[in-house]
Amino acid sequence: MSTKTKVTIHDIAEKLNITASTVSRALNDNPRISDATKKAVLKTAKQLNYQPNNIAAALRHGKSYIIGVIVPTADRFFFASVVRGIEEIANNLNYKVIICQSYDNYEKEVQTIEALLNARVDGIIASIGKNTENFDHFKKVQSKGIPLVLFDRTTDELEVSQVMIDDYLGSYKTVEHLIQQGCRRIAHFTSPKKVSVFKERLRGYTDALRDYEIPYDEQLVIKSDLQLEDGRESMKKLLKLKQMPDAVFSASDYAAMGAMQVLKERDIQIPEQVALAGFSNEPFTSFTDPPLTTVDQRSIKMGNITAELFFEHFKAGEKGIVSQKTVLKPELIVRKSTLRK
Amino acid sequence: MSTKTKVTIHDIAEKLNITASTVSRALNDNPRISDATKKAVLKTAKQLNYQPNNIAAALRHGKSYIIGVIVPTADRFFFASVVRGIEEIANNLNYKVIICQSYDNYEKEVQTIEALLNARVDGIIASIGKNTENFDHFKKVQSKGIPLVLFDRTTDELEVSQVMIDDYLGSYKTVEHLIQQGCRRIAHFTSPKKVSVFKERLRGYTDALRDYEIPYDEQLVIKSDLQLEDGRESMKKLLKLKQMPDAVFSASDYAAMGAMQVLKERDIQIPEQVALAGFSNEPFTSFTDPPLTTVDQRSIKMGNITAELFFEHFKAGEKGIVSQKTVLKPELIVRKSTLRK
DNA sequence: TCAGTTTGCGTAATCGTTTGCGCAAAGTAG
DNA sequence: CTACTTTGCGCAAACGATTACGCAAACTGA
Missing domain, CATH: 1.10.260.40 (lambda repressor-like DNA-binding domains)
Incomplete structure (x- = not known):
């Protein structure tokens, strides 16, 4: 009692x-x-x-020992893993992590930032929502002298420390691999959004084509929201072309999965007729049939590094340190969906 | 500036x-x-x-407008969805949700509770970790008069409001469906843990067998941690039996997926030779090959209801209300992995 | 033994809001 | 015009911890 x-x-x-x-x-x-x-x-x-009563203590010494983490959605393996990586470091230093989801909704992202500021978190780690094109809310965070670190979905419009993988390289290596497997008409699924990751993947795609002297064909680049259903639609569009592609490189595993479904429904052999590669190394990619070639984003590592970078800024405090950009090397995971041997 | x-x-x-x-x-x-x-x-x-400064305000009037949500892991679709459901309701009432992961680790679960209490959250919503067998930390929450609601992974050792699906019914209906498809040697993957959901699923399994007068065979019930790899091992064990099962009903989609891999590796036809069903309706189950029959847990709905129940308790305040148990009806999602037509 | 240091703790201010109580001015009723 | 209610705001005490400062007692060294 x-x-x-x-x-x-x-x-x-x-x-x-x-x-x-x-x-x-x-x-x-x-x-x-x-x-x-x-x-x-x-x-x-x-x-x-x-x-x-931590509240009283927090009020007294201006520190809450809480850092806010904003992700578009927590049910994507990649983000969940990064969060895990962040937590590992943060917990060691006795910090709690509060996870907020923006659901790729700009309004919600702004509100979340505001709520975190009101809650007086000691800092914010975020991955920007897909639809965000205005960054004033992040600027506000910085102007208040609150440490901010971005990961994966970042932007150059902000002078801020960021951690990401080399999307360009991951993409380039994937396309290179497809070419080495004999593919010559390689399609690419990308997003119309301003998020740099997709732009980088597109750039890796075009550069690889150029370097291997394969003509760039605008028809083969399909923009969509990159969900599974979008992948289906995109694949269907491709199949309507006079000349079918012999490979599809999707900037998202989900869209790749959609494409796989359509291909299988039409009895098109993977990888013999169309090789297929995705991006992110979602867990399910290892057990699709055939298993999907994809790019691992070093998610846990990214979380660790992001958190470490964050705490560096944090310790630097008011003085601040120069914002830095850390770029991790992605890993191409080759599986049967592209192995024509 | x-x-x-x-x-x-x-x-x-x-x-x-x-x-x-x-x-x-x-x-x-x-x-x-x-x-x-x-x-x-x-x-x-x-x-x-x-x-x-919410901290100051919170100190003054003893309310933080934050509720803590503890899940074993946030990267499982089911939990992520429930969290989403909880957030929907909470945000409407101007509450923030702080998500904590226990990683099915008892120590971490205890620490998390402690941290949430120190942070003076207004209440806690939790799903118990798989390895938790002592519930003193939850009792402590209650003894402090802090609203507590459990969902999915609950326990009867606590006098507490809880929301879950009827795991028994979901399991029963699945086994019934398998029987109707002509299966007679139905295996079951379950967990050795004290978590009630698995016990209920096991009960549904045995009851369905009994009702259809199919003998219960202990050899066909395999206990494991229910991860994908465990599913592989369990399936291999089953295949070593003198008489192979003609169906496998796994209490987890992941373990079912592991079984599917093994079956495909050995060219055993699904569902003709072995029908396969999982539990949870993880997103990937819709695009396995063949698509996996599974049980949907009404996750968003569960989140909504959990949150609503929580706020009922919350408003009741010190007076408290009788703790209630809400049981949702699960939905059997029949896909090709069990359709022998 | 005496000055100087260390040890151990108390005093009181402080963090930024909220809120019960009070009080004057303005409004209202009869 | 009196008496009562409302309106609009100030005063000051909370909420529960932390911490700069101070001060005695105990200890140290020469």
């Missing part, structure tokens, strides 16, 4: 005939407090069922 | 020659404040770039 009344350090001070300051110091293991007193305090704390 | 010095309601009060109380009331739209004053306050607030 517990007392309904909240017990504070004053209560435990009173019980011990000492002051709240001493209790506070004892609980924080201050060297100026004798071991005897510390033990007594700890003991009565348990006894009274004392629960520290 | 922004002032580094934090601006408070006192600053805006000073500028207007009124007191902080008035400013506070104006910002909170208190009826006792004139419209003129309110407008002036709002205006200078913008002007000074005032940012409310």
Whole structure:
């Protein structure tokens, strides 16, 4: 049975005939407090069922020990993994992470930032929503001197530290691989959005084609929202062309999966007739039939690095440090969907 | 350019020659404040770039407007969806949700609870970790009078409101469906853990067999952690039996997927030789080959209801209301992996 | 033994809001 | 015009912790 009344350090001070300051110091293991007193305090704390009030502490010293993480959606393996990577580091340093989802909705992203600022988080780590084209809310964060680090979905319109993978390289290597497998008419699924990752993947695609002297064919580049259903539609469009592509490189695993479905429905052999590659290394790609070639984004590593970078900024504090851009090397995961051997 | 010095309601009060109380009331739209004053306050607030400090407010009135949600892992579609469902309701009521992952780790679950209590969240919504067998940390939450609602992974050892699906029914219907498809040797993948959902699914399995007068064969019930790899191992064990099963009903989609891989590797026809069903309706189940029959858990709905139930408790406050158990009806999603037609 | 240091703790201010109470001015009723 | 209610706001005490400063007692070294 517990007392309904909240017990504070004053209560435990009173019980011990000492002051709240001493209790506070004892609980924080201050060297100026004798071991005897510390033990007594700890003991009565348990006894009274004392629960520290972080809110009060946070108010007092302006730190909440909470960092806000904003992701478009937490149910994508990639983002979930990055969050995990961030948590690993943050928890070690005794920070809590509060995860917010923007659902790729600009309004919600703005509101979330505002809420995090009101909640006085010690910093924000974010991946920008697909539809975000105005970055004032992020600028506001910076102007308040609150550490901000972006990962994966970043932008150059902000002078901010960011961590991403080399989307260009991942894309280039994938297309190169397809070419080495003998493909010559390689299609690409991309997004019309301003998010740099997709632009980079497109650039890797075109550059690889150019370097291998394969003509760029506008018809083979299909823009969509890159969900599974979009992949289906895009694939159908491709199949209507006079000349079918012999490979499809999708900037998203989901869209690649959609394409795979359509190909299988029409009994088009993968990879013999059409080789297929995705991007992100979603878990399901390893057990599609055939398993899907894709690009691993080093998600956990990215989370770790993002968090570490964040804490660097954090420690630098008001002085601030020059914002830096960390680029991770992606890994091409070759599976049967592109192996024509 | 922004002032580094934090601006408070006192600053805006000073500028207007009124007191902080008035400013506070104006910002909170208190009826006792004139419209003129309110407008002036709002205006200078913008002007000074005032940012409310929720920490101070929370300290003052003991409410943080934050509720903690604990899930084993956020990268499972089911949990991510429930979280989404919870957020929908919570955001409408102006509550923020902080998502914590226990990673099915008991220690971390306990620590997370402690951290949430310290952070003075207004309540906790949780799904219990797989390895949790002691519930004192949840009891502590309750003893502090903090609203607690469990979903999906619940326990009867706690007198607490909970929301779940009828795992028994979902399981029963699945097995019934398999029987109707002509299967007679139906295996079941389950977990050794104390989590009620798996026990219920097992009960549905055995009851369906009994009702259809199919003998229960202990050899056909395989316990594991139900990950994909476990599914592979379990399937291999089954294939070593003198008599092969003609159906596998896995309590997890991932384990079912593992089984599917093994079956395909050995050229065993699905569903002709072995029918296969999973549980949870993970997104990937719709695009496996063949698509996997599974049970949908009404995840968004579950999130909505959980949150609503939570807020009921919340409003009831100290008085408390009788804890209630809400059971949702699951939906059997029949796909090709079990359709022998 | 005495000045100087260390140890151990108390005093009181502070973080930024909220809110019960009070009070004058303005409005309303009779 | 009196008495009462409303309107609009100020005063000051919270909320629960932290911390700069101070001060005695104990300890240290020469």
